[in-house]
Amino acid sequence: MRTAITLVVLIFAGTGGDIAVAHAMKRLGEVKSFTPGAILRFLGRALREGWMWIGIALLTLAFCSLLALLSWEAMSFVVPAMALSYVTGALGGKYLLGEKLTPLRWVGIGLVSVGVALVCLG
Amino acid sequence: MPPPQTLKTSILVAVLIVLNSAGNFFFGLGMERIGAIHGWSIAALHSAFVAVFSSGWIWLGIVSMLLFLAAFMMVLSWADFTYVLPATASMYVVVPLLSHLVLGERVTGLRWMGVALICVGVAFVARTPPSTTEKG
Numbered sequence: 131m132r133t134a135i136t137l138v139v140l141i142f143a144g145t146g147g148d149i150a151v152a153h154a155m156k157r158l159g160e161v162k163s164f165t166p167g168a169i170l171r172f173l174g175r176a177l178r179e180g181w182m183w184i185g186i187a188l189l190t191l192a193f194c195s196l197l198a199l200l201s202w203e204a205m206s207f208v209v210p211a212m213a214l215s216y217v218t219g220a221l222g223g224k225y226l227l228g229e230k231l232t233p234l235r236w237v238g239i240g241l242v243s244v245g246v247a248l249v250c251l252g
Numbered sequence: 253m254p255p256p257q258t259l260k261t262s263i264l265v266a267v268l269i270v271l272n273s274a275g276n277f278f279f280g281l282g283m284e285r286i287g288a289i290h291g292w293s294i295a296a297l298h299s300a301f302v303a304v305f306s307s308g309w310i311w312l313g314i315v316s317m318l319l320f321l322a323a324f325m326m327v328l329s330w331a332d333f334t335y336v337l338p339a340t341a342s343m344y345v346v347v348p349l350l351s352h353l354v355l356g357e358r359v360t361g362l363r364w365m366g367v368a369l370i371c372v373g374v375a376f377v378a379r380t381p382p383s384t385t386e387k388g
Contacts, residue, residue: 151325152333156385160330169322176325216338223334230384231334234376241373242338245366249344252363 133203137211140195145218147188149226154181156227210247217243257330261382264327265339268320273343275316282309331382338377345370 157179161172176182199208220239223229231239286303290296304310327336345367351357 148333148337152328155325155328158329161326169326172326172329173322216341219337220334223332223337227333228385229332229334232380235334235380238373238376238378238380239334239338241369241376242341243373245369245371245373246341246344248366248369249348249363250366252360252366 133199136195136199137208140192140199141212141215141218143188143195144192144212145215145222147185147190147192148219149222150181150185150188152223152227154179154185157181210250213243213246213250216246257382261327261331261335264323265336265342267323268327268336268340269342269346271316271320271323272340273346275313275320276343276347278309278313278316282307282313285309332384335377335380335382339374341370342374 154176158172158175161168196208196212216239220231220236224231282304286300286307324336324340348359348363348367352359
């Protein structure tokens, strides 16, 4: 039971963190210049975004859940199970960020999820 | 003139894959040299903390991961999350390939099948437009 709960926390906190960071970046707008000064200014603006900090908090929670899970479950179980986060990420991207997922992108994400699980199980 | 969106997305995704693979490699190397952490007492955790943060490999891993985070944030400022996320799974291809080609390790059939599925999946996602949302 604790494995299932921790895995759910890991996947949802990880996906939620990534989605929050993605949302913060979309609010900042597209990076157009790649000079060191422009990149530093962009990162400085990012750190003043509330969503960025929500993302960092959720990613920290996911990282702690991962360490906890690895302390009692084998990596050969944990890492393939984490491939589910590609699917939750796709659902989050569609319903929370409003991204348009074509059938081709859905199939691609599905293949990547299965592929990651196989690589880790192999 | 800014580079075309598809080109700069491809370049940054390649940078993400390299930085994430390097970060994991450095962390793995560092922890291998430090050895297993025994016990959860304050003293044991303190000595583990000191050992981890005294390791040059761990610091190389931290720098790689911080650069990865910065590149991840930049690419998400224009590209879809559902475009970038599967593309970064290419790192699962890099590690078995390097293990086989450089270290001569035996890679199982199941793992090669996984590598092939990831390649096809990433190729499918790469055929979709990097961005499908209005700019913020």
